[in-house]
Amino acid sequence: MFESIGRSFALVKTSWGILMEDKKLLAFPVLSGVITLLVILSFVLPVVFIGTFLNTTGVQFYGILFLFYVVSYFVVIFFNTALISCVNARLQGKEMSVSEGLSNAAEHVTAILAWALISATIGLVLHLLEERSGLVGEIVLSIIGGVWSLVTFFVVPVLILEDKGVVDSVKESFALIRKTWGESIIGAGSIMIIFIAIGIVGFLGVIGASFIGGIAFALAIVLFLILLVVLGVVASAMQGIFMTALYTYAKTGMVPAAFHPDLIQNAFVPKQAGPGTI
Numbered sequence: 001m002f003e004s005i006g007r008s009f010a011l012v013k014t015s016w017g018i019l020m021e022d023k024k025l026l027a028f029p030v031l032s033g034v035i036t037l038l039v040i041l042s043f044v045l046p047v048v049f050i051g052t053f054l055n056t057t058g059v060q061f062y063g064i065l066f067l068f069y070v071v072s073y074f075v076v077i078f079f080n081t082a083l084i085s086c087v088n089a090r091l092q093g094k095e096m097s098v099s100e101g102l103s104n105a106a107e108h109v110t111a112i113l114a115w116a117l118i119s120a121t122i123g124l125v126l127h128l129l130e131e132r133s134g135l136v137g138e139i140v141l142s143i144i145g146g147v148w149s150l151v152t153f154f155v156v157p158v159l160i161l162e163d164k165g166v167v168d169s170v171k172e173s174f175a176l177i178r179k180t181w182g183e184s185i186i187g188a189g190s191i192m193i194i195f196i197a198i199g200i201v202g203f204l205g206v207i208g209a210s211f212i213g214g215i216a217f218a219l220a221i222v223l224f225l226i227l228l229v230v231l232g233v234v235a236s237a238m239q240g241i242f243m244t245a246l247y248t249y250a251k252t253g254m255v256p257a258a259f260h261p262d263l264i265q266n267a268f269v270p271k272q273a274g275p276g277t278i
Contacts, residue, residue, distance in 0.1 A: 012194055015238040018258055022090050025083060027098045029236035032079035036072060043068050069120035077112050080240060081105040081160045087244040088161055091256040111159050114166045122148060153177060157247040176250040191242060195235040202227045
């Protein structure tokens with residue numbers, strides 16, 4: 001356990017170092033966040049101001065919800081693809097500009113749209129099933145969603161770096177997971193845990209300021225919201241860096257020079273033998 005925690009901090013430090021050397025990588029999660037916000041507003045504002053969707057039937061409503069899922073997934077996947085393109089170039093000692101990363105993503109727009117459609121379908125189906133399930137059902141569906149996320153962990157890198165179709169990318173992602181590490185991700189999750197911890201500290205600051213009240217409380221809320229945005233942007237960029245490094249090692253067996261071998265080789269908990277393991 002303590003070794004995993006130590007690797008987590010070392011992983012964050014290494015990813016952070018790469019990010020600080022190539023700050024343009026932050027542009028992709030920023031653009032993704034801004035456009036996603038615009039997408040949300042484009043769906044919400046018609047309801048708020050003119051009630052466009054209020055009289056829709058169940059089928060129409062879920063059709064609109066599916067469209068929202070597709071557009072949202074497409075935006076996120078598109079900019080993740082551009083980010084991974086630049087990170088991959090960086091890990092190979094090359095330079096790729098933001099515009100080149102976006103151009104590379106645009107060249108794969110058909111595959112990205114196909115993956116967005118599949119992701120939206122899975123997401124909507126799980127959402128609908130959760131609405132109709134009890135507590136046990138929700139837990140089971142959460143596990144299913146987690147397994148799906150694990151199996152498809154490498155889909156975007158395979159999609160963009162190997163020019164494979166969606167079906168082949170899913171198969172390849174599953175093969176890389178089975179061949180290389182096993183069941184549980186430590187590395188990617190450790191980044192999120194550290195950033196969540198930072199967010200919790202910030203929230204505690206808001207709680208503390210609430211006892212003071214007035215301007216101090218209002219300022220604390222504003223600063224906390226800014227902190228959440230910054231953490232989301234930085235965490236997304238660092239996740240992209242680590243995912244690309246993991247993919248490189250899984251595919252070639254070679255650890256990118258920027259990472260210590262132990263960080264990548266122990267990024268996943270080795271699978272335990274026995275029934276039910278992948």
